[in-house]
Amino acid sequence: MALELKQAPKLTQQLVITPQLQQAIRLLQLTRLELVELINQEMRENPLLEEVEFEEGDGHEEPLREEEGSSLNSEHTIEVKGEGEGSDEFDWESYLENYNLTPSVKPRDQDGEDRPPIENLLTKRTTLFDHLYWQLQLSQLTEEEERAGLWIIGNLDEDGYLKIPLEEVSAETGVPVSSVESALRKIQQFDPVGVGARDLRECLLIQLEQLSIRDPIAEKIISDHLSLLKNRNYPAIAKKLGLSLERVTRAASLIFKLDPKPGKAFGGEIIQEIIPDVYVYKVEGEYVISLNDEGIPKLRINPYYRRLLSESRRSLQEERKYIQEKMRSALWLIRSIDQRQRTIYKVAKSIVKFQKDFLDHGIQFLKPLVLRDVAEDIQMHESTISRVTHNKYMHTPQGIYELKFFFNTGIPSAQGEAIASETIKNLLREIIAKEDPRKPYSDEKLVQILKGMNIHIARRTVSKYREMLKILPSNERRKII
16 A cells, blocks of 8 residues: 555644733732732833823722622623633723823822831841841850851741751861850850750750749750640659649649740741722622722823824834834733723622622621632633632621632531531631630540531541641640649
């Protein structure tokens, strides 16, 4: 059989995601700060984009609300898909043509009202390394001790512990091990006390040494019976030491006042204030949804370039091509931001519809909800709902919650109705808070208590929820009063 080459037409379908579509998809999952940063970056790169700061005769625009016109409620928000660029919800060309071209005027500061808060002017927080380095410079150390001490404080973890052996410090710095040990002992006396310890036992002993009154029983417990102390097995400690239970309890209470993580106060991330993306208010018995657009720059096309493109016919072909390209890019960005806001609004509106009982009465009425429920309600794909709920927050009458908080798996109850997992976690938190600290509930006991509430749940599930709530097991929660 002879082989031959042929050319034949073949019709195939291929999904092509353009850079514009990639940008629109990325906009959905950006946080407010990331969105503002992206807009500022686009304004730096695209001269046709400018921010509308203030226009004479214009009032402040109200946030997008449910009752503001029927167009928002009746229009269908087009989902971002890989099927071309989609149809326009809005006549953007007409919008650009009729846009107010009066120059924007920036309002003047009045009594400093528009000045940034003083905390925004702070450039850097003091780190554990900075705090220890300052003390190192004020200490009387030899040249070798200072070189080893600088290496030590630079290798402490966020809790203030030294996790590398002294021999490694000696090899890296060329300082004898004896000088490294001497530097470490001096650093362990720095503030915070206990920093530079190599394990929990050493950290607690260092802090006990700094107390004005020494307690040899507490030192003995830390040195020889730390595992029993962790489980709060005071009777076993008292038996091993030949002491009364009261004496052991008094020593244990002193130990628990010590700080097991001395460097924690200087570590971690700076706590940022949560700015909700959506506000939900109850007005005349109905919930009103309002998008928070404050702080997000409002964009428009620079009128100079648009006029240059429409009036000048003698401009060079390269210049016109550049302006047209930037015009399309700016137009797509404005449309994508508008579509992002509308999609967030529709998702928030659907969540409010499903979780109305929670908004009325609290977390015990939170209903099980999955992405598919909201996706089917607003006729979008589950992946779109997942992107929209990423790192976005809603202000409700019950408090501020992340949008993902409202999505929970359901646990069946005796009545046949499913109960949200967050509701069960809240019940566990309340039950444990009311327990007798001398006889804390075990996970099996918690299962029986929930069963009495017609909630059937496995012990391993209770253990998982307890760990998610960062609640210690019963043997570590027990206290002897």
